[in-house]
Amino acid sequence: MQIPTYEQFMYPFLDYLKDENEHTLKELYEFLPQHFNLSEELVEELLPSGNQTVVVNRIGWARTYLKNAGLISSPKRAVFKITPEGLKLLQDSSVKEINQKVLERYAQFLEFKNRTKPSTDSDIKTVISEDSRTPLEIMNESYLILK
Secondary structure (H helix, E strand, O other): OOOOOOHHHHHHHHHHOEEEOOOHHHHHHHHHHHOOOOOOOOOEOOOOOOOOOOOOHHHHHHHHHHHHHHEEEEOOOOOOEEEEHHHOOOOOOOOOOOOHHHOOOOOHHHHHHHOOOOOOHHHHHHHHHHHOOOHHHHHHHHHHHHH
């Protein structure tokens, strides 16, 4: 088994919040690896930088994308709650997974994406948008190649 991509973490992340209560990031760090039956070895696997685990990094990116699409809110630091739009998405029976294509339905996400993407090199845009690795993972791997 491999560690799920940040996109694969998004649907169960959002689904965990469907009770409309506030949930802590700590709860999600415990629930999501269990949801995917990840071994302790995989949960503890570090990014090449050694500063963070791959699981925490990918859950972080899932959170960032869901929040910037307006599907979750953060009423307090490291606390999350599903929004009405997030509930509506979960009720859509045609959605079985959440990826960037699904998130691009939301103007708020498109604004976020346009704010954060490189403005000149279209090849970089294509690689990042079609890659299941997080931007930090891509940078770490690029650094190791150049090192």
